[in-house]
Amino acid sequence: MLETSDLPPELRLVANEHGRQFIHVDHPAVQARIALQGAHIIQCRPAGQRPLLWMSPTDPCKPDTALRGGVPLCWPWFADEREGPAHGIARTSNWDLVDARVESETVHLMLELAPETITRQLPDEAWVVWVEFRLAHELEVGLTTTNTGTRPQRLSQALHSYLPVTDIADVEITGLLGCAYIDKLQGATLVQEAPLRFAQEVDRIYLDHHGDIDIHTGDDHLRVSRAGSESVVLWNPWQAKAARLSQFPPDGYRTMVCVEAANAGPDGRVLAPGESHTLVTRIGRSA
Template identity: 55%
Template sequence: MISTSPLPDGISWVHNAAGKAFVEIEHSNVRARVALEGAHLVSCIPSGQADLLWMSPCDAQAPGGVLRGGVPLCWPWFGNSRSGPAHGIARRSLWQLTAAERDEQSVRLRLELPATTQHDALPDESWALSLELQLGTSLQMTLTSRNTGRRAQTLSQALHTYLPVSDISEVRVAGLNGATYLDQLSGSHQVQQGDLMIEREVDRIYLQHSQPIYLSDGQRTLEICRSGSASVVLWNPWQDKARKLDNFPADGYRTMLCIEAANAAADSRTLQPGEHHSLGCSIRQI
């Protein structure tokens, strides 16, 4: 829902050629764009840097569709862990912008998923859900869930972040050495040995892990830090699956890697009435 309240300078409403509504940020330290559908951050470009996020060049970003790239919000379930749409309802719903501020360093946005939207999709649950974004020389995202019901409620979730790389063959991911992961392709648990290099399809949930992760591609290094997260998802569809994905170029797997702050698999969270949980992620070039 588009608010009629005035926005600070450099923060504006725009519609793309397909008619999809976005909040657009023009600041001395950053340019960014967020879709109201899904509270979906599609671009974050700190001054003097390349975009921190990857978006599919063949996605028309039309209204009513799930975007391919940026930061889809998986909530209140990750993957197909519950019946219903893959990755839950948040990325398919229309959010409200409830706060927008700027100062010399950054822009801060707060978006909320309306209670009526949640009730229509999840009539047996009661949540308050918000996303806070701080956009500047780095990117910070915080997804907060509060149990507003009268019984315990369980959620799994992820900030499904697509990160750009110059070429997947040059990628090295540090910070995972010694971590146990669930290989979702084989169903087995394995232990990461050394840095990760991507040479085939990857679909993994690293467990009991909370340390920073470093993504290097020979041209720059991104630091990914998480909070409220003891699991992290790494995903690249590789060549065969890339051809089957909607709004994804056949060679798109070569220029992206998802590294997702998550509460997935054994890291799902159960909140008692009145309790809240915040899943956070920050990304910066170092």
């Protein structure tokens, strides 16, 4: 674990009014903030750009809570696939900063989930997991998991990216034509037959998908690319559910959409002893 004295001058360890700790990045190429608890990036703004992530303005970011926005790490299960906290143990667990490198155009950070945390919460499983952030003109997040046990272990996960949009009613998402998806609201498997637009709650897992996804909103254009992922989750809670969500403004659904690199549903993985898997998302702007 890196000590505060080992950090480059572009990085600082700060605490908010509630005592939650963050790595604050102030670099000529990018500004960002990552919570140590959850290894959760909540801000990323490349120089000369608008923010790449949406963060709920009503989330007080208190310790021991799952934050609403940014890129929550859903690990080692997605949603309610297993008993225990929704989306797994990673979002509220303490992570250690183990590497930090600053270059002229890029900041690299690596955090590891404390081994004792995994042992305590998952006593029958043996994992090593770390997340790498590459902060530059785009954001790259890579979550690497290794099975350190003696038997195969199942893994499902997601990089639950909240992306900013001008107005959800004007958003069009392309790159999904012809792709089958599980509609979690209808309990059915359907096929995307046109660019996706929003007029109600959307909660879908797209399957066997590898390409880029483009989010068009007003004069902004975000692009999400992935690696180690054959499923992608799209989510917007819309009005009724937004009113029930914690740490979420009633009209928050208007200015966000989640496009999540995932290993979800039938894309869950079984790792053999000694096998590793890396899930990657890249978020940037396209001209």
